Structure formats: C-alpha cells, structure tokens
Amino acid sequence: MIELKEIIKEYEVNNQNIVTALKGINLHIKEGELVVLKGSSGSGKSTILSLIAALSKPTSGEIIVDGDRISKLPDNFASDFRRHSIGFVFQKYNLISSLSVKDNIILPLVPMNLDEKEIEEKLSRVLKMFHIEHKKNQLVKNLSGGEQQRVAIARANINNPKIIIADEPTANLDEKLSLHFIDIVKELKAQGKTIVIATHDPLFFGLEIVDREIEIYQGAIV
Numbered sequence: 027m028i029e030l031k032e033i034i035k036e037y038e039v040n041n042q043n044i045v046t047a048l049k050g051i052n053l054h055i056k057e058g059e060l061v062v063l064k065g066s067s068g069s070g071k072s073t074i075l076s077l078i079a080a081l082s083k084p085t086s087g088e089i090i091v092d093g094d095r096i097s098k099l100p101d102n103f104a105s106d107f108r109r110h111s112i113g114f115v116f117q118k119y120n121l122i123s124s125l126s127v128k129d130n131i132i133l134p135l136v137p138m139n140l141d142e143k144e145i146e147e148k149l150s151r152v153l154k155m156f157h158i159e160h161k162k163n164q165l166v167k168n169l170s171g172g173e174q175q176r177v178a179i180a181r182a183n184i185n186n187p188k189i190i191i192a193d194e195p196t197a198n199l200d201e202k203l204s205l206h207f208i209d210i211v212k213e214l215k216a217q218g219k220t221i222v223i224a225t226h227d228p229l230f231f232g233l234e235i236v237d238r239e240i241e242i243y244q245g246a247i248v
C-alpha cells in the first residue's frame with residue numbers, strides 16, 4: 027500500500043547549508059496496517075509523513091502509494107492524489123475557527139465541483155461517524171477541544187480516503203481526549219484504513235491495535 031525505497035530527503039537552509047533529514051529510508055506498509063513512527067524531535071518523522079502525503083518530494087528514491095508513483099507526480103496531480111487518497115490529521119487541528127463545523131468539514135471538497143446533494147451525502151456520513159451531527163451549524167470557535175478534534179477527523183475523512191496520516195495528533199490533548207482519539211483510530215482501523223501516526227506519546231506504545239512501532243533516529247530507521 028505504501029512503499030518508500032531508498033528515500034533521501036535534504037533541505038536547503040538559507041540557500042547554503044544542507045540538512046539531510048532522511049538518510050535512505052526503506053519502508054513497506056501493508057493495506058490495513060496501523061504503524062506508529064516514534065523517535066525524538068528532529069529525527070525525521072514529519073518529513074516521512076509529508077512525503078507519503080505528497081506534500082513534498084524526496085531528493086532521491088521512490089515512493090509508491092496505492093499504486094501511484096507519487097515521488098514523480100507533477101504538483102497538480104499530487105494535490106488530486108492527496109484529496110482522494112489521504113486524510114491528514116494535524117497537531118493543532120488546522121480548523122478555521124470563524125467558520126461553521128459544516129464549512130470546515132467540506133473544505134477539501136471545494137476544488138472538486140460536486141453538486142449540493144453529493145456534498146450533503148458526504149457530510150452526513152462523517153458527521154454521523156464522528157458523532158458531531160448536532161453541532162453542524164455551530165462556529166468552530168464555540169466548540170470544546172474534543173469536539174474540535176472530531177471536526178478535524180471528520181474533515182480528514184470527508185473523501186473516505188484509504189490512508190489516514192496523523193502528525194502528533196495528541197500533542198495538545200489531555201489524557202481523556204487522547205484516549206478518545208485512540209478509540210477513533212480503533213474505529214478507522216476496523217474500517218480497513220491504513221494508518222500512519224507520528225508521535226512521542228507513550229499512550230500509543232504497546233497498544234494492541236498498533237501493528238508496528240518504527241523508531242526513527244537521525245533520519246534512519248533503527
């Protein structure tokens with residue numbers, strides 16, 4: 027489902043220094059697998075996630091996701107791939123607080139030119155799935171942290187992607203909300219989603235639902 031072959035990622039800093047964030051990563055994640063990437067700050071976890079989501083390209087190596095050779099995709103195809111195949115959950119939700127729950131969730135559909143009926147169907151599916159239907163027309167800024175989290179996850183799932191990527195999803199949550207997030211992950215796994223989570227949070231370590239914990243150290247798999 028997700029294959030990284032000999033991935034090297036270099037960043038150029040201030041047009042002179044080169045930082046090698048990934049030093050030859052080989053990784054194969056199977057369909058339906060739940061993988062946790064762990065490792066200290068700066069080890070390269072977010073870089074791996076952004077490559078899988080086609081948010082950036084490797085300096086060298088090949089990435090194949092769901093049959094698409096995404097390391098070679100031109101930018102317009104990359105955003106199309108992202109919209110259909112990837113649900114991204116960010117650390118700080120990345121919601122627009124002045125918009126309603128509905129408008130936040132349907133944001134990824136805007137470039138797709140769907141008719142109102144299709145939008146309502148997709149919206150209704152995720153509102154129900156993540157138990158946030160009763161807040162549909164409220165502004166996001168008036169929601170609790172847990173509700174905002176559910177809105178963010180609903181938005182990531184609006185296109186029913188096969189792959190869910192989460193970068194430090196519990197970094198800003200208390201333990202109760204973190205455990206709630208883990209329940210949602212369980213549900214997504216039961217639906218057959220392939221899930222990759224980068225985290226420092228020990229709540230994810232040794233969890234029964236996690237198929238593999240992969241440690242990254244200074245840009246390489248330990």
Ligand SMILES: Nc1ncnc2c1ncn2[C@@H]1O[C@H](COP(=O)(O)OP(=O)(O)OP(=O)(O)O)[C@@H](O)[C@H]1O
Nearest residue numbers: 037038039045047066067068069070071072073074
């Ligand atoms: N856009 C960028 N420009 C320059 N250097 C970058 C950039 N993004 C990441 N890096 C560097 O690449 C390395 C890996 O960073 P990355 O964000 O992938 O680590 P991480 O394991 O996700 O860390 P954290 O847990 O703190 O989020 C670090 O040395 C970082 O400073």
